[in-house]
Amino acid sequence: MEAKKRSVIAELSTGELGFLVTEVRNHLLAGVERELEPLQITAAQFVVLNSIMSGKGRTLSEFCRLLGYDSGAMTRLLDRIEAKGIIRRVENPADRRSHIVELTDQGKAVFPQARLGTEVAIRRLLAGFSENDAEALRAMLKRILANAAEG
Template structure:
């Protein structure tokens, strides 16, 4: 009897999906690190600046959720970005126990260069993708995220 060859879906069930997603995340991180290095920005620092620019977060806990960092690690990261002059902490009028993060003028000036570096990295990673490929990738990754939230 000929053994049944496992399907791709079978391999995903046994961990290949997690391995692939982790590998892709690592490749994205490395590509961004290479492009951001001339600006003395790391990928996590860029993510914080980009989130601020897009209005996706302003508090320590916002950034902890985005980067999956604990509050201690995020505080240290914010300290390093602030030391570079890209962000500042301001009083949070709604909650005196916390503060809000905002871009400085220097951070606003650095952002277009960092965005352009990100664009270069992402275009390289998506070389050979058609618009249909990109739409399919988006649709499938979105479905995985939706399924993850329904557990």
Template sequence: MKKSKKGTIAVLATGELGFLITGVRSAILSALDKALEPLGISAAQFVVFRSIADGRGSTIGELCRVLGYDSGAMTRLLDRIEKKDLIRRVANPQDRRSFLIELTERSALLVPQARRRVQKVFAQLLNGFDEKEAAALKTSLEQILLNAARIA
């Protein structure tokens, strides 16, 4: 009896896709943490800064959606950042029960330095890719996001 060779889609569908994505995510966060360490911030903290600076998140709820954190984990992360005087919580004029998260002057100066370090890491992660391969990677990841949104 001839043994059939599984195709790539069949192999990825066994859960290998999840293991690969989790491994890539962990490797990226580790590389970013290492690059950002001299600035005294972590990759997760940088994502908070960037989200605030780019206007993608100014409340705990918005930041939870961006980072995929629950509110308890986000509160603990924000507490650590606030202790470093890198964010401040101010009363939300539209909702007295919530706060807006703002960058401090110190973190506003840190964001451009951190962005340069992060861009360097991502450029290094794309070493060995040509334009066509990078475009295919981008398209593939966007398709996975679309498919996941349809399932959720």
């Protein structure tokens, strides 16, 4: 008698989903790091720059939420980016106890190159995907995130 084949959902539920997501994340970050190396920017630093440019992050707490860092680690990351002259922290007019992070002129100049490098790395991972494949991938990832938000 033939053994019943285990469902894909059952297999993913045993931890395979986490393993696959982690592996994809690791390869994505490694690819981005390679592309950004000539600019002396790390993947985490690019996330900060991209967040500023897209309007998704401007304060320490917003960056902590986006990157999953605690405030100490995020402060150290911002210190390293600021030392490169790419960002500056200015007093937050809405809350004098905090700062807003903004790109310097140097940061604005390097951002397009960094974004292009990131796109190259991600396109490499999406090689062979059709537009329909990519749309399905995006929809499924958004569905997983929506399920996670429901908790």
